[in-house]
Amino acid sequence: MSTELLPGRRRFTLTSVLADLALLAWFTFALFPILWMVLLALKTSAEQTSTYFAFSPTLENFGTVLSARGTELTSVDFTSTLITSVVSCVGAVLVSLIIGVPAAYAAGRWKYRGSNDVMFTILSFRFAPELMVVVPLFVIYHQIGLFDTRVGLIWVLQLVTMPLVVWILRSYFQDLPEDLEQAALLDGYTRRRTFLTVALPLVRPGIAAAALLAFIFAWNNYVFALILTGNEANTVTVAITKFLGGGGQAYYNLTAAAAVIAALPPLILALTIQRYLVRGLSFGAVKA
Amino acid sequence: MTTTTDTAVSTAQRLVLDRLYKTFESRNRESFAAVRGIDLDIEPGEMVALLGPSGCGKTTTLRMIAGLEAVTSGDIRIGETSVASLPAKRRNVGVGFESYALYPPLSVRENLAYGLKARRAKNVDQRVDSMAQRLGMTDLLDLRPAALSSGQKQRIALARALIRNPPVLLLDEPLSHLDASQRQHVRRELKVLQREFGYTTIVVTHDQLEALSLADRMAVMDAGVIRQFGSPDEIFDDPDNQFVADFVGEPKINLVGGTVRIDGDRTMVHIGRAGELVTASRIVQHDQQVTVGLRPQDCRTDVSPAAPCLEGEIKVYENLLEFGQATVNVPGVDDAMVVQTPAGHRWTRADPIRFTAAPERVYLFDTETGERLR
Numbered sequence A: 001m002s003t004e005l006l007p008g009r010r011r012f013t014l015t016s017v018l019a020d021l022a023l024l025a026w027f028t029f030a031l032f033p034i035l036w037m038v039l040l041a042l043k044t045s046a047e048q049t050s051t052y053f054a055f056s057p058t059l060e061n062f063g064t065v066l067s068a069r070g071t072e073l074t075s076v077d078f079t080s081t082l083i084t085s086v087v088s089c090v091g092a093v094l095v096s097l098i099i100g101v102p103a104a105y106a107a108g109r110w111k112y113r114g115s116n117d118v119m120f121t122i123l124s125f126r127f128a129p130e131l132m133v134v135v136p137l138f139v140i141y142h143q144i145g146l147f148d149t150r151v152g153l154i155w156v157l158q159l160v161t162m163p164l165v166v167w168i169l170r171s172y173f174q175d176l177p178e179d180l181e182q183a184a185l186l187d188g189y190t191r192r193r194t195f196l197t198v199a200l201p202l203v204r205p206g207i208a209a210a211a212l213l214a215f216i217f218a219w220n221n222y223v224f225a226l227i228l229t230g231n232e233a234n235t236v237t238v239a240i241t242k243f244l245g246g247g248g249q250a251y252y253n254l255t256a257a258a259a260v261i262a263a264l265p266p267l268i269l270a271l272t273i274q275r276y277l278v279r280g281l282s283f284g285a286v287k288a
Numbered sequence B: 001m002t003t004t005t006d007t008a009v010s011t012a013q014r015l016v017l018d019r020l021y022k023t024f025e026s027r028n029r030e031s032f033a034a035v036r037g038i039d040l041d042i043e044p045g046e047m048v049a050l051l052g053p054s055g056c057g058k059t060t061t062l063r064m065i066a067g068l069e070a071v072t073s074g075d076i077r078i079g080e081t082s083v084a085s086l087p088a089k090r091r092n093v094g095v096g097f098e099s100y101a102l103y104p105p106l107s108v109r110e111n112l113a114y115g116l117k118a119r120r121a122k123n124v125d126q127r128v129d130s131m132a133q134r135l136g137m138t139d140l141l142d143l144r145p146a147a148l149s150s151g152q153k154q155r156i157a158l159a160r161a162l163i164r165n166p167p168v169l170l171l172d173e174p175l176s177h178l179d180a181s182q183r184q185h186v187r188r189e190l191k192v193l194q195r196e197f198g199y200t201t202i203v204v205t206h207d208q209l210e211a212l213s214l215a216d217r218m219a220v221m222d223a224g225v226i227r228q229f230g231s232p233d234e235i236f237d238d239p240d241n242q243f244v245a246d247f248v249g250e251p252k253i254n255l256v257g258g259t260v261r262i263d264g265d266r267t268m269v270h271i272g273r274a275g276e277l278v279t280a281s282r283i284v285q286h287d288q289q290v291t292v293g294l295r296p297q298d299c300r301t302d303v304s305p306a307a308p309c310l311e312g313e314i315k316v317y318e319n320l321l322e323f324g325q326a327t328v329n330v331p332g333v334d335d336a337m338v339v340q341t342p343a344g345h346r347w348t349r350a351d352p353i354r355f356t357a358a359p360e361r362v363y364l365f366d367t368e369t370g371e372r373l374r
């Protein structure tokens, strides 16, 4: 065998084998909780605390979670919380895109006095602890009637999704060669047409990546939904924890089943737009 | 403002730059004056080559004319209209971008058509086809930019700039990535198109041959100012200053120190230990220190025995077929001088050589300012 490293052919050296082993170890560590959750979701109540891997699997838990029996146990309709989550997350992402994409373009193309401060402020929504803002929001939401509504949820999830969309897409727009747009401007197109027909199509992979990421962050949000919603507009993240029971019995297997169900929408979404995602996350720029 | 919407020949327009300045302000750095007072008056339908070292402000100047960069002060007029404050799309200027600016998702044909469609031009397809034919790229029309070589991209970028028949055309290094034969072809076609449609054109180039072949007049630029604007003959044969003399010409001009000797009605310049040349300069004084410019091409080696000349010894001789190029050590001159010699005689190392030049080809420059002493 030639020792030369040819493209597409791997050489087995000590370091590469060790690196693979390390990777494998990390994977096991990272994926084990998920495996555990799935196993737990397939166990009956009797087996949930007494077995590890040897048990007779059942899908019963999923049925319980989604049925009236689940609602009885937790006093929340899990199916309707699923719908609330989908509606509010999709809504939040859409609003973030509609406002955030032009904002990201402007931020990527123009520098003006204080433009960095504006960007920093937007980013700070992201790293300010949610608990810090949620109390005043609770008061305000009660006063203006947004408490426990889907609209209110969409509104507050902007704090999570908007900074992501703006910051990710700004770097995409910055990486686009400006000459492309300038050529279009010289040809006689308006700024708006140039944005819509030249810049926007080129950052589609970025939009897909940003939208997915924003969706996942919104989906996983717990604090806002916990404090700002009651029984009407609960989200899945809140609903899952109800199976742990507040003072009553803790249904670990049902909790796991609910968590598995809750993990499905982001997973399905990621798989659907995978094609864009790889390009979106690996290429910052579109090269002519 | 007229907007040409169809194939009609664009009416040539005069292009005037009037004390144009551009200063880039930035927060972290000191502000930088990239263009410092440019005056150019370009005739309708004229083609001007803009030459200058990297970073001297050529692209910045073009971008100001196109409206992609705001002017700091000064004026730009196209025809009778001052356009300095008009948006880019209202100036009707065609630009060939250094970076090609081709739109990746579109085919070459669509790229060319895209520029026409903005102004709702008629018979778009026909115009694309005819332009492609003239620039020899019909076979590229259905490809995407990603599949093209840089030379091909450059030709398409040029076609894209030309296809609208803009009254004013600005080309930034339009041929730099073409190979030698393509370059000649495209250069000729560009010249023909330019004559035919009469675009008033500025073309930035590093290639002096290209400037010579394309341009009616040349502007030599340095550090944000125009150092000389004139016909190629004027630029090469009658440089205004040392920068221009040094920048144009291949091989480079010899620049050596000298001392003026006025001898009756002859002005002589003393070079090195024993060299002497007659010069046509008049506004110099006896004993004045000057910089002497002598082009290798202007040197003659058939010097009569008593005539003033430079004497030296061959260091290197290169036979370039049509002529020879001798690098000569002249006693008392620091750098070796380059002399072009007739093809007949082959020199060898350490041969003695005597050479001189016509008085009007012996340029004197002020040692301080570099201005020509005529």
Ligand SMILES: Nc1ncnc2c1ncn2[C@@H]1O[C@H](COP(=O)(O)OP(=O)(O)OP(=O)(O)O)[C@@H](O)[C@H]1O
Residues within 6 Å of the ligand: B024, B026, B032, B034, B052, B053, B054, B055, B056, B057, B058, B059, B060, B061
């Ligand atoms: N947007 C900008 N901000 C700050 N400085 C700039 C900007 N654009 C250009 N410059 C500076 O202005 C000077 C002139 O730049 P320009 O691009 O016009 O040079 P050029 O003559 O076209 O050079 P080249 O032959 O390398 O293309 C350079 O020193 C450059 O660094």
Ligand SMILES: [Mg+2]
Residues within 6 Å of the ligand: B058, B059, B060, B098, B172
């Ligand atoms: Mg340039």
